[in-house]
Amino acid sequence: MSDPALQGLVQDREAMCALVGRRVRYLGEVYEISDIVFVEDMMILSADSGTEMQEDSYGRAHRRVPRVQNLRFRDAHGNPTQAWEDVSFLDGPLA
Numbered sequence: 603m604s605d606p607a608l609q610g611l612v613q614d615r616e617a618m619c620a621l622v623g624r625r626v627r628y629l630g631e632v633y634e635i636s637d638i639v640f641v642e643d644m645m646i647l648s649a650d651s652g653t654e655m656q657e658d659s660y661g662r663a664h665r666r667v668p669r670v671q672n673l674r675f676r677d678a679h680g681n682p683t684q685a686w687e688d689v690s691f692l693d694g695p696l697a
Contacts, residue, residue, distance in 0.1 A: 607660060607696060612676040615640065625692040630669060632692070638675075645685075647671040 611617050617639045625634050626647065633647035649669040658664040673685040 605682070608682045611696060612682050613680060618675070619644070627690045627692060628673075629688055633671060636670075643674055643676045645673045645675045647673065663671075 618640075621635050623634065623636060625632060627633075628647055631649060632651070633649050635645060636648040637646040638644070639646065647670065651670075653666040654669055655663040656665050656667045674683050675685065675691070677683055
């Protein structure tokens with residue numbers, strides 16, 4: 603991807619942290635950006651709906667948790683990944 607604004611965003615730790623809490627549409631579903639994991643270059647999205655049952659250590663359904671998507675936001679060279687093409691911000695585009 604060659605968008606200079608997006609390139610700058612994925613390199614700016616503070617700007618990436620500011621995305622936490624923003625609502626996005628990813629692959630047709632609404633999510634909230636719940637975390638940015640810089641060690642793994644991952645953006646964690648949590649769904650509002652469609653909760654899933656989480657099993658305990660014995661394999662029994664134990665509690666409901668939101669569906670989660672883990673998206674790599676930059677590649678090994680520090681460039682934005684293709685995942686950004688599938689993400690749209692519900693409160694408007696990135697500035």
